[in-house]
Amino acid sequence: MNVKKENRRLSLRLAIVALGMFAFGFALVPFYDQICAAVGLNSLVEKSDRPANSQVDATRTVTIELDSNTATGLPWQFRPLLRHVKVHPGEMTTVEYEIVNTRSERITGQAVASYGPQFAGEYFKKIECFCFTHQTLEAGETRRLPVVFVIDPKLPRSVNSIALSYTFFEVAGRDGKS
Amino acid sequence: MSAVVDTHGHDHSHEHGHGHHGGYGGIMRWITTTNHKDIGTLYLWFSFIMFMTGGAMAMAIRLELFQPGIQFFNPDLFNQFTTMHGLIMVFGAIMPVFVGFANWQIPMMIGAPDMAFARLNNWSFWLLPFAATLLVLSFFMPGGAPGVGWTLYAPLTVQMGIGMDLTIFAVHLLGMSSILGSINIITTILNMRAPGMTLMRMPLFVWTWLITAYLLVAVMPVLAGAVTMTLTDRHFGTSFFNASGGGDPVLYQHIFWFFGHPEVYIIALPGFGVISQVIPAFSRKPLFGYASMVYATSAIAILSFIVWAHHMYTVGMPVTGQLFFMYATILIAVPTGVKVFNWVATMWRGSLTFETPMLFACGFLFMFTLGGMTGLVLALVPVDIQLQDTYYVVAHFHYVMVAGALFAAFAGIYFWIPKWTGKMYDETLGKIHFWLTLIFFNMIFFVQHFLGLAGMPRRIPDYPLIFETWNKISSIGAFGMGLTQLLFLYVVLKCIRSGPPAPAKPWEGADSLEWTHLPTPVPYHTWETPPVLK
Numbered sequence: 001m002n003v004k005k006e007n008r009r010l011s012l013r014l015a016i017v018a019l020g021m022f023a024f025g026f027a028l029v030p031f032y033d034q035i036c037a038a039v040g041l042n043s044l045v046e047k048s049d050r051p052a053n054s055q056v057d058a059t060r061t062v063t064i065e066l067d068s069n070t071a072t073g074l075p076w077q078f079r080p081l082l083r084h085v086k087v088h089p090g091e092m093t094t095v096e097y098e099i100v101n102t103r104s105e106r107i108t109g110q111a112v113a114s115y116g117p118q119f120a121g122e123y124f125k126k127i128e129c130f131c132f133t134h135q136t137l138e139a140g141e142t143r144r145l146p147v148v149f150v151i152d153p154k155l156p157r158s159v160n161s162i163a164l165s166y167t168f169f170e171v172a173g174r175d176g177k178s
Numbered sequence: 179m180s181a182v183v184d185t186h187g188h189d190h191s192h193e194h195g196h197g198h199h200g201g202y203g204g205i206m207r208w209i210t211t212t213n214h215k216d217i218g219t220l221y222l223w224f225s226f227i228m229f230m231t232g233g234a235m236a237m238a239i240r241l242e243l244f245q246p247g248i249q250f251f252n253p254d255l256f257n258q259f260t261t262m263h264g265l266i267m268v269f270g271a272i273m274p275v276f277v278g279f280a281n282w283q284i285p286m287m288i289g290a291p292d293m294a295f296a297r298l299n300n301w302s303f304w305l306l307p308f309a310a311t312l313l314v315l316s317f318f319m320p321g322g323a324p325g326v327g328w329t330l331y332a333p334l335t336v337q338m339g340i341g342m343d344l345t346i347f348a349v350h351l352l353g354m355s356s357i358l359g360s361i362n363i364i365t366t367i368l369n370m371r372a373p374g375m376t377l378m379r380m381p382l383f384v385w386t387w388l389i390t391a392y393l394l395v396a397v398m399p400v401l402a403g404a405v406t407m408t409l410t411d412r413h414f415g416t417s418f419f420n421a422s423g424g425g426d427p428v429l430y431q432h433i434f435w436f437f438g439h440p441e442v443y444i445i446a447l448p449g450f451g452v453i454s455q456v457i458p459a460f461s462r463k464p465l466f467g468y469a470s471m472v473y474a475t476s477a478i479a480i481l482s483f484i485v486w487a488h489h490m491y492t493v494g495m496p497v498t499g500q501l502f503f504m505y506a507t508i509l510i511a512v513p514t515g516v517k518v519f520n521w522v523a524t525m526w527r528g529s530l531t532f533e534t535p536m537l538f539a540c541g542f543l544f545m546f547t548l549g550g551m552t553g554l555v556l557a558l559v560p561v562d563i564q565l566q567d568t569y570y571v572v573a574h575f576h577y578v579m580v581a582g583a584l585f586a587a588f589a590g591i592y593f594w595i596p597k598w599t600g601k602m603y604d605e606t607l608g609k610i611h612f613w614l615t616l617i618f619f620n621m622i623f624f625v626q627h628f629l630g631l632a633g634m635p636r637r638i639p640d641y642p643l644i645f646e647t648w649n650k651i652s653s654i655g656a657f658g659m660g661l662t663q664l665l666f667l668y669v670v671l672k673c674i675r676s677g678p679p680a681p682a683k684p685w686e687g688a689d690s691l692e693w694t695h696l697p698t699p700v701p702y703h704t705w706e707t708p709p710v711l712k
């Protein structure tokens with residue numbers, strides 16, 4: 001019958017549209033990343049641009065409080081070697097953290113930074129950071145990780161202390177384990 | 179309804195000398211049926227059962243909110259109730275009820291003998307009870323049902339217990355059912371119309387369903403994708419929404435609302451279609467501005483794809499983004515306004531009577547417009563930042579979902595039940611059902627506008643003392659509305675069992691094919707020879 005053939009053809013086309021839209025849902029993932037990159041959102045794990053003005057502002061001192069956490073279930077010891085450092089805005093500073101994998105297997109983790117006060121994050125320019133990449137530790141491995149940063153001299157004068165807090169999360173599935 | 183359809187089939191088989199359900203009787207008849215009328219009936223009863231289930235959860239929520247403090251349910255269970263109430267009402271009650279209408283009405287209205295793919299139709303329905311079972315089973319899993327809200331936002335969904343997996347599979351099944359059903363509906367409408375039934379002569383109900391079915395085919399797969407990503411994040415080590423693996427929970431919201439906003443119109447448009455049949459029938463005038471109704475419906479459907487981020491103004495998007503989504507959202511008021519204008523213009527100088535279907539249609543017109551107005555308020559970025567996640571939002575979307583979609587469904591059932599069963603419902607009881615529903619509905623939700631403006635957040639089982647009065651009123655309204663629906667069940671059962679025989683055309687102004695060319699009650703098989711329209 002003619003109608004039957006027509007029906008089959010139309011339904012097939014509609015099914016292809018449905019499958020295409022399923023794929024479109026997944027295509028939104030890279031699309032979203034591109035949009036975020038284009039408008040400069042979500043740059044938590046991106047390298048900061050170097051500050052335009054590299055003049056060190058020696059007239060004031062900012063205390064950087066270093067803090068470290070691990071997400072529930074991640075068997076790592078994670079601590080900063082110094083609890084706090086005093087820096088001048090514009091001055092390049094290096095601090096170090098230490099992580100120990102206490103589990104007898106290889107684990108991959110990712111650190112996510114947060115700042116207190118939150119708005120200070122945009123003046124906290126990281127040139128090098130272990131949070132830019134995944135960190136994979138062998139069983140029982142200990143590793144020292146540097147963070148190189150500059151405080152933008154445009155930091156409002158009212159801020160004289162910034163807390164830099166890192167939380168390590170386990171990247172599940174990386175090593176065949178969820 | 180079942181008993182009656184049976185009888186008619188019986189009459190019919192006497193007339194034409196053949197049985198109608200391939201020899202099966204009892205339960206097997208319903209499991210194996212490929213008749214669009216039987217499947218329509220199954221959809222309608224299924225959605226009613228889900229409506230009562232979701233309604234029971236709503237009453238549990240209102241019971242907890244009757245007084246400040248925690249009285250009946252721990253907050254965990256409260257969250258599970260709000261989540262499941264939303265999922266069950268959207269996917270189990272409101273969507274299937276209109277698919278039920280589509281199954282019953284579309285073939286009769288366009289002069290087709292049945293749906294294009296009758297077996298597929300059977301399968302589309304029978305996926306639903308399994309999905310519903312999975313949803314309800316999740317309550318009995320360790321950790322209970324998901325308590326994440328019906329939007330299933332990451333990252334909470336990644337952390338929930340096994341109940342979440344059941345919900346994800348339920349959403350997969352529901353999506354599959356909707357997509358198959360929609361493919362069937364589009365094919366039926368485009369290929370199976372009677373000679374002379376051109377697209378622009380189709381009843382508006384058929385038009386709204388054609389557009390709705392296209393929306394479903396376009397967005398249900400996106401939802402399926404979103405929950406699949408949640409599933410792989412939970413169990414297969416991907417990090418779509420997991421910040422620690424480089425994913426982003428906000429991404430979930432974008433994908434979800436890309437589905438979610440068209441979904442709003444998937445729920446509303448078939449209701450618009452029902453109202454567009456009911457109002458002309460009781461105004462005894464043809465629908466005002468038929469062509470503009472078709473174009474307005476299409477415009478709403480197209481615009482619904484570019485407004486999704488108005489559900490997430492506060493996630494931290496650039497001002498340009500907020501402005502774009504705000505203006506696009508406000509733009510939707512234009513085609514919606516055209517529709518409301520046309521309905522009112524249809525009633526203008528008509529010879530109106532107010533039987534129960536018309537009462538529900540008028541209730542729809544007032545309440546839905548009010549819900550649309552609060553929607554415009556919420557579309558404004560600065561206002562929304564203040565009001566988001568308060569009871570103002572709850573009031574807004576219940577005005578469009580309950581007083582919009584549900585009232586339209588009631589209007590449709592009272593309108594067509596004489597046709598389907600051959601018997602009249604009790605007009606007095608129907609009117610009482612309408613007035614009680616209207617009063618209790620406003621008792622529940624009108625006061626929630628005040629609560630929201632005063633800052634009461636949604637989805638929280640407790641509240642400060644100052645909110646007590648309005649919450650009490652709202653809760654009493656909820657219990658009243660729940661009980662009133664038992665009256666509706668009684669009206670329907672009474673109509674099926676002992677209603678007086680309906681006249682061939684109980685509504686003077688009804689003019690679509692099923693009223694003008696088919697006997698009442700409709701025989702089990704209709705349009706074996708298509709009608710020819712001149």
